[in-house]
Amino acid sequence: MSMITASGKTARWVENYCVWLSKPLTNCSLLIILLAYWCVSVYGILNVKPDLADNKFFLKDSSLLEAITYREQYILPKYTSVTIFVSEPGNMGDKLRRNQLEKMMSEFESLPECNGAQFSRFWIRDYEKFIQASEMDEDDEQASDQLKMFVDWPEYSYWGGFMRFDNDTGELVSFFSTVAYHGEDLWQPTRRTALLNQWRAIADNYSEFSVTIYEDEAPDLDALDTLVTSTFKNSFITLLCMALVVLVFMASISSLLITLISVTSICSGVFGLVSLWGIDIDAFSMTALVISIGLSVDFPAHVIYHYYRTEDSKSLSTFKHRMQYTISSIGFPLFQCSGSSVLFVGCLLFIPCYLSEVRSYQGFLHY
Structure with a gap:
C-alpha cells in the first residue's frame, strides 16, 4: 500500500491536520465537545413528542389548511x-x-x-x-x-x-x-x-x-402511543443489521465498536437535535430517521475500513501517516460528497412542505 500524496497547500493542510489530530490536547477537546453533543442529543430525545397533525400532510399554501384550522379551532373544542x-x-x-x-x-x-x-x-x-x-x-x-x-x-x-x-x-x-x-x-x-x-x-x-x-380518528390516535417505541425499535434493528455488515467485511471487534459508536452518535444527534428544532415524531420523521441510519454508516465505515487496511502497510507505521493516508484517500472525497449532498438537500427548503423541512433538517445534521 503506497502513500497517497498531494501537492501544494492541500498536502500541507492534510499533514498539519493530522499532526493536530495526534495531539493529546486535541483528543481531550474533542472528547469534551462530543460529551456535550451527546448530552444535548439525549436531552432532545427525552423531550421528543409524538404528533400526527393533519396540516403536516399538505403544502403550506394549500387551501385545505384553512379547513383544518377551522376544524381545530371551532369544531373539535366545542x-x-x-x-x-x-x-x-x-x-x-x-x-x-x-x-x-x-x-x-x-x-x-x-x-x-x-x-x-x-x-x-x-x-x-x-x-x-x-x-x-x-x-x-x-x-x-x-x-x-x-x-x-x-x-x-x-x-x-x-x-x-x-x-x-x-x-x-x-x-x-x-x-x-x-x-x-x-x-x-x-x-x-x-x-x-x-x-x-x-x-x-x-x-x-x-x-x-x-x-x-x-x-x-381512533386508528391515528392509537398510533401516537407506538410512534416513539416503533421508531427506537426500528432504529435498533437497523443498527444491528449495519453492525452485522461491518463485522462480516472487517472482522474486527475494535472497528465494529468504533462504527457502532459513530453511527449511534450520528443518529442520536439527528434524533435529539431535530426534536429541539421543533420537529415531532410522526410518520415522516420516523422514516427519515431510519433512512439516516443507513446513510450515516457509509462515512464512518469507509473511513474506518481504509484506516483498518493501513495495518498491513509497513510504510505507514505511525498514527500520523495512517491518518494522512486515510484522509487523503477517502476522507477528502467524503467531504466533497457531503458538501454536494447538503446542497442537494438544501433545495428541499424551497418547497413549502413539512416533509421537505424534515428531510432537509435531518440531512444537514446528518452530513
Missing part, C-alpha cells in the same frame, strides 16, 4: 363525540340490565369534558318514559313486542335508526349511542388520545354487553 356500540344488549325486559346500561352511560357522562346528558343520544331513557306512560307490564317474554311498539310510536320512531333487530325473531340484536364532549385542548391529538383511553376503560368495565368504542 363538539367531540364518541359512538358507543353495544353488541350484546340481552333482554331489554330485564329492569336490572337496563339499569346497568344507564349506569354505563352515566359514567361516560360523568367525565369533566362531557357536554351533559341532554346532549347524549341514549334511547333507554325515552323507553323508560314510554313504559311508564303506557302503563305496560315489564314482561320478559313480551320485551321484543314492547320495543317494536316503542320504535313504531311517532314520538320515538327516530330511535329505530339507533337499533338493529333480528328479522326473524324481532329481538334487539345491537344498538349504539352517542355522547358529546368539549374542551379547549381537544384539538390536540395527545389530549384526544387520553380521552379515548378513558372511554375504553369505561367500556371494559361492562364486558357483558360487548361494548365497542368508535371515534373517527
Whole structure:
C-alpha cells in the first residue's frame, strides 16, 4: 500500500491536520465537545413528542389548511363525540340490565369534558318514559313486542335508526349511542388520545354487553402511543443489521465498536437535535430517521475500513501517516460528497412542505 500524496497547500493542510489530530490536547477537546453533543442529543430525545397533525400532510399554501384550522379551532373544542356500540344488549325486559346500561352511560357522562346528558343520544331513557306512560307490564317474554311498539310510536320512531333487530325473531340484536364532549385542548391529538383511553376503560368495565368504542380518528390516535417505541425499535434493528455488515467485511471487534459508536452518535444527534428544532415524531420523521441510519454508516465505515487496511502497510507505521493516508484517500472525497449532498438537500427548503423541512433538517445534521 503506497502513500497517497498531494501537492501544494492541500498536502500541507492534510499533514498539519493530522499532526493536530495526534495531539493529546486535541483528543481531550474533542472528547469534551462530543460529551456535550451527546448530552444535548439525549436531552432532545427525552423531550421528543409524538404528533400526527393533519396540516403536516399538505403544502403550506394549500387551501385545505384553512379547513383544518377551522376544524381545530371551532369544531373539535366545542363538539367531540364518541359512538358507543353495544353488541350484546340481552333482554331489554330485564329492569336490572337496563339499569346497568344507564349506569354505563352515566359514567361516560360523568367525565369533566362531557357536554351533559341532554346532549347524549341514549334511547333507554325515552323507553323508560314510554313504559311508564303506557302503563305496560315489564314482561320478559313480551320485551321484543314492547320495543317494536316503542320504535313504531311517532314520538320515538327516530330511535329505530339507533337499533338493529333480528328479522326473524324481532329481538334487539345491537344498538349504539352517542355522547358529546368539549374542551379547549381537544384539538390536540395527545389530549384526544387520553380521552379515548378513558372511554375504553369505561367500556371494559361492562364486558357483558360487548361494548365497542368508535371515534373517527381512533386508528391515528392509537398510533401516537407506538410512534416513539416503533421508531427506537426500528432504529435498533437497523443498527444491528449495519453492525452485522461491518463485522462480516472487517472482522474486527475494535472497528465494529468504533462504527457502532459513530453511527449511534450520528443518529442520536439527528434524533435529539431535530426534536429541539421543533420537529415531532410522526410518520415522516420516523422514516427519515431510519433512512439516516443507513446513510450515516457509509462515512464512518469507509473511513474506518481504509484506516483498518493501513495495518498491513509497513510504510505507514505511525498514527500520523495512517491518518494522512486515510484522509487523503477517502476522507477528502467524503467531504466533497457531503458538501454536494447538503446542497442537494438544501433545495428541499424551497418547497413549502413539512416533509421537505424534515428531510432537509435531518440531512444537514446528518452530513
